[in-house]
Amino acid sequence: MLELASVFANEWMKLMRRKRMWVAAVLGAFVVGLFALSTYHDHQEQLRYNSPSAWQQQVATLKQDIAQQKAQKMTDQTKAQIQADNQQIKSLQGQIAAYQNGNENWRQNVRDEITQTKQDEKMAAAEHDSTTMSMDQGSLLRLNYQLAHDVPPLVPGEQSAYQEFTSFISVATQIFLPLLAVILVADMVSGETTSGTIKLLLIRPVSRFKILFGKWLASMAATAALTVAVCVALLLVGCGILGTGGAKLPELVGTRYTFVQQPQQSGQVVNTGPAQLDPVAHYAHTLILPEWQFVVYGILLTTLAMLVVATIAFLCSALFKSAMASTAVALGVVIIGGISVSFVHSKVVVALFPTHLNLFSNWTGALAEQLKMSVTLTTGLVVLAAWGIVCLIASLLYFTRKDVLNA
Amino acid sequence: MSVLTLEHVSKTIGRRLIVDDVNMAVEPGEVYGFLGPNGAGKTTTIRMIVGLIRPTKGSIRVMGHDISRDRRAALSHVGAIVENPETYSYLTARQNLVHYARLAGIPHAKRRIEEVVDLVGLTGRVDDKVKRYSLGMRQRLGVAQALLANPKLLVLDEPTNGLDPAGIREFREMIRNLAQGGMSVLVSSHLLSEIQMMCDRVAILKGGRIIAQRSVSSLVDGTASAAMIRVSNENAAVRVLKDRQWDAEVSAAHVIRVRTDGSAIPKLIRDLVRAEIDIYAVEPARESLEEAFLELTDDKLASSSSTPAGGVANA
Numbered sequence: 184m185l186e187l188a189s190v191f192a193n194e195w196m197k198l199m200r201r202k203r204m205w206v207a208a209v210l211g212a213f214v215v216g217l218f219a220l221s222t223y224h225d226h227q228e229q230l231r232y233n234s235p236s237a238w239q240q241q242v243a244t245l246k247q248d249i250a251q252q253k254a255q256k257m258t259d260q261t262k263a264q265i266q267a268d269n270q271q272i273k274s275l276q277g278q279i280a281a282y283q284n285g286n287e288n289w290r291q292n293v294r295d296e297i298t299q300t301k302q303d304e305k306m307a308a309a310e311h312d313s314t315t316m317s318m319d320q321g322s323l324l325r326l327n328y329q330l331a332h333d334v335p336p337l338v339p340g341e342q343s344a345y346q347e348f349t350s351f352i353s354v355a356t357q358i359f360l361p362l363l364a365v366i367l368v369a370d371m372v373s374g375e376t377t378s379g380t381i382k383l384l385l386i387r388p389v390s391r392f393k394i395l396f397g398k399w400l401a402s403m404a405a406t407a408a409l410t411v412a413v414c415v416a417l418l419l420v421g422c423g424i425l426g427t428g429g430a431k432l433p434e435l436v437g438t439r440y441t442f443v444q445q446p447q448q449s450g451q452v453v454n455t456g457p458a459q460l461d462p463v464a465h466y467a468h469t470l471i472l473p474e475w476q477f478v479v480y481g482i483l484l485t486t487l488a489m490l491v492v493a494t495i496a497f498l499c500s501a502l503f504k505s506a507m508a509s510t511a512v513a514l515g516v517v518i519i520g521g522i523s524v525s526f527v528h529s530k531v532v533v534a535l536f537p538t539h540l541n542l543f544s545n546w547t548g549a550l551a552e553q554l555k556m557s558v559t560l561t562t563g564l565v566v567l568a569a570w571g572i573v574c575l576i577a578s579l580l581y582f583t584r585k586d587v588l589n590a
Numbered sequence: 591m592s593v594l595t596l597e598h599v600s601k602t603i604g605r606r607l608i609v610d611d612v613n614m615a616v617e618p619g620e621v622y623g624f625l626g627p628n629g630a631g632k633t634t635t636i637r638m639i640v641g642l643i644r645p646t647k648g649s650i651r652v653m654g655h656d657i658s659r660d661r662r663a664a665l666s667h668v669g670a671i672v673e674n675p676e677t678y679s680y681l682t683a684r685q686n687l688v689h690y691a692r693l694a695g696i697p698h699a700k701r702r703i704e705e706v707v708d709l710v711g712l713t714g715r716v717d718d719k720v721k722r723y724s725l726g727m728r729q730r731l732g733v734a735q736a737l738l739a740n741p742k743l744l745v746l747d748e749p750t751n752g753l754d755p756a757g758i759r760e761f762r763e764m765i766r767n768l769a770q771g772g773m774s775v776l777v778s779s780h781l782l783s784e785i786q787m788m789c790d791r792v793a794i795l796k797g798g799r800i801i802a803q804r805s806v807s808s809l810v811d812g813t814a815s816a817a818m819i820r821v822s823n824e825n826a827a828v829r830v831l832k833d834r835q836w837d838a839e840v841s842a843a844h845v846i847r848v849r850t851d852g853s854a855i856p857k858l859i860r861d862l863v864r865a866e867i868d869i870y871a872v873e874p875a876r877e878s879l880e881e882a883f884l885e886l887t888d889d890k891l892a893s894s895s896s897t898p899a900g901g902v903a904n905a
Contacts, residue, residue, distance in 0.1 A: 185695075186693075186695070189692040189693060189695070190692075190693070192692060193689045193692055193693065196681070196685065196688075196689065197678060197680075197681070197689075200680050200681060200685075201680060202680070378676055378678075378679075379673070379674065379676035380676045380677065380678055382642060382672045382673075382676070383670075383671075383672070383675070383676065383677065383690070383735065384693070385641065385642055386640040386641060386642065386665060386668065386670050386672070387665060387690065387693035387694055388661070388662040388663070388664075388665040388666040388693075388694065388695070389662070389693050390661065390662070584644075586603075586637075586642065586643040586644060587637065587642040587643065588603070588634075588637075588643065
């Protein structure tokens with residue numbers, strides 16, 4: 184134990200003083216900057232098109248349109264148009280009112296929405312449309328949660344920093360964060376082989392197993408620290424720009440999905456293509472979490488996923504002698520893997536690690552809907568754990584046996 | 591008890607036999623030299639001794655501990671520089687030494703680090719990053735890390751590579767001092783004169799085998815020596831001597847070289863005097879280790895180029 188602690192202390196000392204650490208940190212800061220820029224830009228756009236003054240203008244335009252329609256000869260079409268316009272005006276005015284009184288009447292609005300959703304659900308049930316039914320059930324869970332826990336919806340025009348964060352994370356976990364993990368870890372062993380220092384490291388009275396395991400632990404610690412730091416910075420930047428509104432809004436996680444072929448509706452052209460599968464949600468295992476909690480757990484899950492990427496990079500560093508080669512291969516695996524998963528339409532992708540890097544989407548069911556397969560958070564964790572354990576064992580087996588011939 | 595023993599040690603890589611049945615022992619306080627042309631298996635053998643390469647056959651023991659089975663106990667007695675002393679250039683010398691001290695589990699590491707730093711003369715520069723060190727200073731840092739754990743056996747693979755003559759001389763003195771203090775040293779070098787000046791015993795490797803293992807002095811004395819004789823007429827002298835069954839040749843103007851051992855020299859002089867050859871000087875031509883080495887390996891040179899041992903071991 185003491186020896187392992189010594190190895191860890193050594194590896195941490197080296198890791199913190201290598202150039203790669205700083206490259207990774209600077210790239211991490213760059214990612215955060217990118218997020219800040221795009222969020223700020225979005226927010227400005229949002230303010231321009233989604234503010235009371237913008238809505239007033241839209242109301243005015245709609246009124247003009249109604250006047251124009253009325254001037255023409257009345258047909259069914261113009262009548263429908265006027266009705267639609269009026270509805271839109273009503274909703275816009277509702278938004279303006281809500282904005283001005285700070286969501287005073289949100290309870291009533293939520294209750295109205297519940298009634299509406301219940302009607303929708305009944306209609307869907309009558310049509311045996313299980314997809315819509317299950318979606319409505321989900322909405323009801325959310326709405327009832329808001330009433331029960333006294334959580335008002337976002338004020339119209341308000342953006343949730345948490346949602347911006349989770350949507351950015353889905354991109355970041357595919358490329359940015361794995362890149363950082365690879366840069367940090369992909370030369371942990373090969374760097375020492377390239378420089379020749381591995382020789383003086385392996386002639387100590389410490390087993391190779393402990394040396395490599397200590398190196399792995401230090402890699403994991405550094406990857407976790409960097410991932411958490413970047414995620415927290417992203418979240419803080421998001422909250423700084425968009426405010427902390429929506430922290431308590433509900434997020435449904437752990438929902439199970441099955442997929443059904445929707446019944447052909449009368450009047451529809453008979454579909455001759457491949458069977459169209461639609462998701463049906465089942466809420467038996469669903470948890471309802473406030474957004475902030477969802478995001479905190481999500482950051483932990485993202486960190487876990489990055490540890491697996493780092494372990495794969497670590498294996499590359501143990502297998503290849505040159506730091507350049509191991510980094511290149513690790514980058515290739517992560518980037519090409521990430522891209523190919525989005526292209527390949529086969530059940531095989533479930534077993535590939537890049538599929539599960541964004542565990543947020545495993546948890547919410549977005550991944551299940553995308554793959555049209557019943558993929559849960561547990562699936563993702565099992566697949567990632569399998570990759571991590573296999574890579575760690577492979578690197579340990581190879582490293583403890585190999586002869587250091589030329590380093 | 592021997593500090594280091596190798597028994598029937600062989601190493602095969604792929605189908606190549608790199609090291610072939612090597613047996614040797616290093617005694618306490620002895621400086622033992624490894625000598626051989628490139629590709630003879632020196633580096634491979636040294637790497638097996640320090641646990642970087644696993645022997646295919648045979649056993650290696652340090653202070654009685656088998657390196658494969660009891661690695662920790664064996665390596666705790668070994669300090670080494672394997673080829674160039676690569677240390678972490680982005681760390682300071684002190685950080686490097688702290689790093690190795692942690693792995694060696696040295697008690698009172700701080701004090702021991704100060705001691706070795708003083709010993710190799712790096713005091714005052716110890717908190718500089720190693721990348722700002724000259725080659726000689728890096729070599730000293732390499733020695734410092736090797737001595738850190740007070741090893742019973744110091745293994746040095748080509749230690750004087752890249753050192754200037756003053757550095758080599760300094761290094762040699764340090765090795766002799768360490769050996770006088772009871773430490774055993776195993777040195778490999780391609781500099782034959784180095785081995786000759788540093789070592790007590792030497793093993794000559796060729797094609798993965800030890801072809802000779804002797805004390806340096808016996809290696810020098812034991813081989814056929816010769817007499818160099820300054821004469822008035824070298825051609826006449828050689829003719830006279832060849833008539834009388836001597837192995838003689840012209841070495842330079844007015845100098846002939848006669849292969850003989852010391853006891854036959856009076857008879858040789860009598861023969862020359864009888865033939866009325868004027869003798870100005872007679873001196874023994876004691877062959878250097880280099881000549882002995884070449885002599886030992888020479889007749890096998892032709893076959894060695896076709897043996898499959900080349901390259902790998904010396905990388």
